[in-house]
Amino acid sequence: MIRINCPYCGERDHSEFSYGGDATINYPSLDASEKEWTEAIFFRKNIKGFQFETWHHSNGCRMWLVVERSTVTHEIKSVKPCHPNLQKVVENNK
């Protein structure tokens, strides 16, 4: 029963969101090699503790978020928009 504090909608139940995946991947350019893409797509760390992951507020404002969540306790340390421009908007409104 995770609660995610959406920067646009406020604190909401996790049932409004869809889990995305690892938020720390730098996807290679489209013309990058198969090897680089393999690294990006298939290799994942299995982190015990806090990790950055993407969530989609699919039943809300539809913003993609970076959520810093503990895989042990589900504690959430931070939530921010994925898009840098939206991050700036959120920062400026603080």
Add this chain to the structure above:
Amino acid sequence: MKTRRLDNYGKINRDKILSFRWDKKNYKGFEGDTLASALLANNIGIVGRSFKYHRPRGIFSSGVEESGALVTIGSKDRRDPNVRATTQELYNGLEASGQNAFPNVNFDLAGINNYLGRFFAAGFYYKTFMGIPPFEWGRGTAIWMFFEKFIRKAAGMGSASELPDPDSYEHAHDFCDLIVVGSGPAGVAAAIEAAEKKLDVILVEQDSLVGGDQLAENNFDNSRIKNQLENLGIKIMTRTTAFGLYDNCVVGLLERVTDHISAPNVNIPRQRFWTIRAKHIIVGAGAIERHIAFNNNDIPGVMTVNASKHYLNRYGVLTGKRIAIATNNDSVYETAQQLSEAGANVTVLDSRTNLEIETNKSFEIRKGYVPYNINGSKKIHSLDVSKSEDINKSETINCDQVLLSGGWSPAVHLLSHRGVRPKWDYSNACFLPSDSKENITMVGSSRGLWNKNDCIASGIAGTTDALNRLGISKTNYFFPKPGGWKNPIQPLYEVKYKKSRSKSFVDYQHDVTTDDVRLAHREGFISVEHLKRYTTLGMANDQGKMGNIIGLSLMAELLNKEIPEVGTTVFRPPYTPVSIGALSGRNVGKHFRPLRVTPMHQWNIDHGAKMIEVGLYQRPWYYPKENETLSDSYIREASTVRKTVGICDITSLGKIAIQGPDSSEFLNRIYSNGFSKLQVGKARYGIMLRDDGIVMDDGTSWRLAENEYFMTTSTGEAAKVMSWLEELLQTRWTNLNVNVTSVSEQWAGVSIAGPKSREVLNNCVDDSLVVTNNNLPFMGVTSTFLKGNIPCRIARISFSGELAFEVYVKSDFANTMMDLLWENAKKYDGCLYGLEALGALRVEKGHVTAAELDGRVTIDDAGLSKMASTKKSYIGSAMRKRGVLKNNDREILVGFFPTNLKETFNAGTIVCEKNNIKGQGIGRITSVTYSPELGHWIGLGFVKGGLDKWKDTNLVGADPVRNKQMNLKVVSPHMIDPNGERMYA
């Protein structure tokens, strides 16, 4: 045992007599009774038969830990098995019966199992079917298959109704500052303290009354406390069990709304499944009295001491005449005194030799004595006791009841749900809760406090802890130390009996004996988790609430270790059983999942459509005329489309508006084929790949203006594609200036297909020039008006392979559009066609849908290599070239004909080589239809190596599920009009 109702005892309402049925006979009880107290008042001792040995069982407790009195309540569609009689409130007309017995609990034929015990020891399932010694006869699965049905019938307790559940259930949500679980002295003190400090408090009680264990006190005034709580604005939820704690202070609760009412209002749910979110949780769940393992400790008439106190003071039932109480702790003496005052002849056997107890001496105390054997089978005749040190010097006490108290186990279950392991406390011989890092505080006897004042103090301390943790206060507090008895408890879990074939029970409900624990140890199942699974100790309805500690202590003794070294099993939700109905709530039948309909749903039905579910959508399946069957209808519809014209509702396709200066670049990256050169006024079919190079979805995108596109997706993948586009724009390509908006609900769409489609459309548009071949060539797009000034978008797109158009109007105009198109199509002998005909048409053309694009298929597998651009990079372009996806052995899209054209086949058929019909074969058929055009059955599917490899080979279609087999030949998937002459017409 002779149980009887006393006149001057109990808080039942004697003015309100309730009649009920037990095992087909009528009895009477009073308002305020539980089924258990009413049965006891009627002197009914045997209420069930045990799980394996079918031994007679009585009522062991007065609460949720009950492991003997599991009964079936109700009948027919309201038959509810394995209900604890001790928590079932009595109501007028209640019907209940004993379980696991034939013909009844008093005389049960399967009682023979009691004498076959050696065959039913722990692990008997596993061992028996390893083969039967001496020759290991019947080794393997065959014998198991034979015996399985008998064992399945014999196993388990009551049986559930097989009829649909007539009751409704509800899901509800709430939130508060503080939720207090348990309304004993500690919980009530915590709630009051919190409410006085202005917290918003919910107090939860599984019983029908607040008070907790105080309900067993003879002078307890329940209503005074209730009023006090209510005056403070505390929300009291009775008949509600907090069955589990979850992340972030979420509590799962089950409220039994009508389980105590004889004729509930049908508009009220039977049970409510609550999710309550609190800022802090205080658990005052109490403690559970344990029994002691010794021979025949399950004979009806055995009960916990505390239970008899509840029956006496709350229900006015004296549970025995000559009562022997066996104990190792101080908690029994108040009860002993009250029972003797109520008229019973009481003897207390205390295992401790040094002890100071003040009593009025109305009963006998025998220090240093322990029980070791009960004489009797259906009722207790006498109890064999001995001096602890010297079991040889035994005596026999005549009695009709044996009350046991082997110590108390704090109910640490809820905290355990949060992964907090309890710690063993030697001085109190029990597990105590550890501190939680989360906002959960344990109070009262669930933290090992045995007297009321300590419990109250702990409640106040618990709330102070909550206030501090919530940052409301910074007040020092302390919890009273665990314990509170004058004389220390002396650990006593088992009294051994030398005679063979004795049965001394650790877990009553699953018939787990001390010998089973020893057997598990001998056979190496020594970890608690293995012990549990091998013996089924603690796996029954009560989840080991009474027996777990005894099992642990036995294993500790066998291993020569201390109990904490052996460990404790982790309790998991639910604390008490939760019905499946409550879990599903209202999500049943039609409400199982949301229903989506297109704006012309009613229009379709009015015009004879039979509907089918596609994902969440209801789509027209076929439009039968008079007596037509499905196949008559779709064959007619498909032929009509090929001959003249047909209209099909395609609104369920996903529709996405893509706008912004970088829209073309965006589409060029997400589709495998080129989009940068698509002209305004043109549409293009496109395929999207996933990152890993597998096909995600296909659809069309229409360029409406320089920076504006209208994308369609498949029905099933619409939501996924939308999220995917948003993800790409918000996480990866954040410098692209593109906006995507789902407009699926805003537009209603139809396909109008067939050689006469242009003529029909021509009659429907305002300006007849817009749909000419010149002005609207194949894949052309236009925004124009239908007659009546209805704005629309038209694209010349074909899924059927015929000359065809997709027409979209705003959803509000859906019916007007349908009327207009249908009126004109009828003039050309056109038809309405549904999904089945649409399927037939597309299979004939070899067009793929979700049946083929199943998440394993590459663009090359689907025979669409031409759709993969070599001039650009796009999502999946690197990975689609990886080795495994380029293997020559991959299954490639092909068409299938039966060799004998009169034969049929089904989707799911496995394609095999002629002399090698086995396993997964060399391919599979994914879609089949009768082809009206070709006059026989055809299929689409995949085969390793594709058409080139198998062109002229006879293959076999194996359909083992339907017990069918046919000869097949592989053909091109483009089974009619391979050059698309009709489409371009």
